[in-house]
Amino acid sequence: MRTTKPKLTQQDIRRYNWYIWRTVIAGFVFVGLMIALTIFDIFGQLPSFRDLENPKSNQASEVLSADKKVLGTYYIQNRSNVTYAGLSPNVINALVATEDKRFYDHSGIDFGRSFTIFLHLLIGQKQGGSTITQQLALNLFSERAANPFKRVIQKMQEWVTAVKLERHYTKQEILTMYLNTVDFGAYNTYGIKSAARTYFNTTPDKLTPDQAALLVGMVNGPGIYSPTRHPDNALKRRNLVLNRMEEQGYLSAGQLDEYKQKPIGLDFHPNNHFDGPAPYFRSVLKKELQKLFKEQNINRSDGTPYDLDRDGLKIYTTIDATMQQYAEEAQQQYMRDLQVQFNDHWRGKNLSKSIHNYKLLIQQGMLRSDRYKQLKAQGMTDEDITTNFNTPDKLNLFTWHGDIDTLMKPIDSIVYCKMLLRNALMSMDPTTGYVKAWVGGTNFEHFKYDQVKNGTRQVGSTAKPFTYAVAIDNGYSPCMKINNVPDTIRGYGSGPWCPRSSPSETIPGFITLRQALAHSQNWVTAHVMGEVKPEPVVELIKKMGITSAVPPYPSICLGTFDASVFEMTAAYSVFANHGLWTEPTYILRIEDKNGNVLYTHTPKVVQAMNPQTAYVMTYMLKGVIQDGTGSRLQYKYGLSNPIGGKTGTTQNNSDGWFIGITPQLVTGLWTGCEDRDIAFQSTRLGEGANSALPIFAFYMKKVYANAALGIKKNVDFDAPKNGVSIVMDCNQYNQQQQGTTEVDKKLGF
Template structure:
């Protein structure tokens, strides 16, 4: 049945429809005006648009412009438009906003089309790339429908503002730098490229770009790790859209759809990257520096390393850092096996009287104990928990293993793990080139380069000999190697000695073979105060150092950082240059916030320093460091000093070359746990090999510029000390003959 309407009725209904449309349009305009004037919440200001707030990772750079790692809340680093593959740009536009180049922030044609699709039950998204960027930068998606409508109006206005202030290239770059790429704390195309394909954004292929862009619409359901089938289907949809928009041919798209996902997944966390111990120390240092130097953002707002996208430039050489980490891993795997075999079948409780106390201390320091305490557990309940097997991951040199173990047994296991640390620096500039603070940052977070200190043992002996050389004593002076007792400083002190070479030795030979009695003799000659003063002048700031005789044998604690820096003064003509690892800090826009200027001290005169390099070379040529020659075939000019503390608790080697000074320490977490024999526990066996393997790698890479065919530079004024003991003895003999003739 057809109802015929009169012209008056048609006119009346048309007027109703137009009134509805006009009212609706007026309502939208009113809402937009209210939104624009901030009645529903403040909109981003012009200043906000110029400096959009977003969590941007701070990046730590090596001296050769490599990224060592990042500090972040959201794992995100920015890239420029030119650093993004065109396939990514094309895939994004084809899938998310095909009219991106044409519109001015809001695509009204698309908006009304989407409204129609949603009315007929086909759910579609209507936001342009610019609108999505506005949401990413300035707000979070509201769950309340009414708030979401208001938020959408705010996005429209913000999108238009963004379009007025930025070019299309800048907008799409900002979008790709802020978008969420999944459940692994991955934000921005740079982090996504590295995480899912282990590559950079400029090297992404069409299918890789399609996969990542496909995740933008639903980073959870299209995650290729958790939902590979969904991700494949979504990728293929993006490839189809790229073909429809003529960014790919149909044939290319069809061929790419058949490819597997080809993931090279590499989940990134704060432990990832090179030099994790160094970066942890650096972060604390930078935070402390900002407070001490009053470095703030506008309005005295402190900088946040995890959010403000700072650029931190360091002296670390990425290649040398890698060589140091490889050298440690290569030798410590072997040494740990020797240590395990050394203790196999022996009762730790019987062999180490303090072992039960060490276990209790270890339990109390553990995160597990602290968590149980906070949960209100009694000591008995905690003890029961530590004796109940639990799933855990253990570190081994062959890789982490998942196992079922009593927590108390895991403490025993970790107590018997050897630790190792290395620092390598340029003695002239003071620039630290490599920093390995421990054996595995994920499992053992304590830095042993600068944060931790250990007894230095015989690596302290050169300080006493340096004072003697400075006072005019010859390295060729001969001394009987017999016990010496020093008085006048409290209780009389007589050092103990193992491996004593009987007879009369030159000071050169005594230092080369680390003889305690002759070192004590030299201390008695020069007195403790000048030795203490020299040690402090050379940058060793341990509170343990005082004017007492035993400092000549290294009874004080010091860090690898301080000791390595001190030895650099021997190489650098007596000038101590503060070990430097931080060069400058820039904000995200490249403005310099801080530049480091190292301290410099003339600790020794240049002739004394040169005499000491000669004596330290004897350690390698004929003394405790000789295995560098016979075992590791390093025949170039190298000096150094081994160190072994009481009961073999600490093994040291500090090696000097004309261009690098490198300190290495090895020991267990607790000094009471150690090798039982000096043959295994001495620094020549526990620390020196790491130095040797590191230097062999460094020398093999000519591009690093560390040369083998150069010797230590003599003083410009020449050397008036006889370093050849054969010539020195002849001079002494001739002098004695002249004296006899004069007397006659």
């Protein structure tokens, strides 16, 4: 028997409608109550207006070159901000079309989208319910909660914060802030500026529609849509974003087809702390900045010290990015060949017998290695560590043709690294003191010790001009002749002293001071030191910025003291700058993330030398290039313009130096091994003219070829305004000397 359902009466319908409406109203009241409680910070404190004005985020500090290029960043999160004007419209269009197509119409919350999310979930479709503004609120002030209840509370907080953001910022500002906070995955890359540089080696204003689509497509899944790890996923996601852009009218159908046919086209440049130009400089700079903040009491408004890795500072430096590139290229160009010369020179020789203190050097190298420290930290005994170092392992080694992975005993890798030549270069403007290029070593990833400022080595014959400068200051002429014979100096605590001079390199007879300096003659230099005495030479060296210990002994005329490339380059700038020592400067100013200037540097200037003496010394130093140890600069490398310089080679060829001066640029170079006991056994190969000068030549040729740098090739050193009383014309000098001799004879002297 079939039963019939009772019909609903009008009263039943009204009663059910009332239940439904009561539920809906209760829901609205509940949501309203929750929002009210959220506004009054019941569920946790919301960002204040001040927080909205200064949202907290770990922002990388940028090191900028003099030509406004980013040399590198200091960061915990590799995040660099960009302004709206610095964004390509393609990025904005891709973002709005994909993440929030009604972005320009809502006030922070898209209620229609928020409620339709439940309908999509019912039919098995996943759709994000958060607007761009809500996502910004989450990115700026919190992390997505895993607990469902906490996530509901967090969603309320996002709504309230999103409305606040919309009230206090324009749509353009919100888009910019959002793009500056997004995580793009690889190597801690945050923000569109870092992402554009990492994935396409470009800037955000130059991103094409397909590039912008790829990056925007990564926003909701930087891992699964990574173009390096999951290129197929990234390509599909990019094309989806392009479809959305076409649907919203940002692309035509023809453009859509064109861009979807393009490959991903990555120009991947993963960021780390040693990538980019001038890594040694940036490493030294970071420590200098931390020291500067402490000494100058440069702090945040709340009194806490600035954090270079988090506070988004901008450090404006004097480094010229183009000249830095030329310096690094010149080093790579020549050091590759010089290492071949060095390896050929040592091939087949028993290192343990040929190198003084060989076993001690290798032992010290092992104890200083990261591998030893790690094994020691793991609790291994020295015996076990020694066994480990003598067991073949997979190692990554530096070579001048690129890093290689090889199977080698770790102890053999110590020997390998000890036999690698190192090199350092610094180039500066002698008038301003601005450092233009800084190459602190051969490869920062493998060898982090900076040899420009932190490393000091014996300076050799590059010290000779200091002694000659004191003589010139005392009225000596470059044309004065001295017999080139041994000259013993007595009366000092070190005992009688007479330098050695290689017979093959000694010019016999009477030679001028200019010839003696040009050909780096030890005996004449020692004679001049005996005349002027060590104390005035030490005093001059200190005035010229050498801070290392320089004992007042006669041997300092041959460079037996240590100094850095930094100090020696600055000292030689005195010759090119009319006797003025200008403090080497590499920091121009420091700004906070809002552009407020925190520090401006003013270099110190000292009158270290008489302008006339400095000018005469430029004439002396040009003789080194025209007819001396640096002459290959002319006959081999074709640099015949006004250049002065001095080569230097230390005992046993441990160190090779060259310092070149021009009116606009002074450049110092050093080459040698990590340990002084390891060196060329031939002076022909180890001398500064062969180990350092060629890098200067390659560098200067590149600099001169680029007229935009303003380093003019045919500019000579200016004479002092008051003229020169010291005779530099040797014919005139000889006539004067002959006339003086004849007068003496007539007077009976």
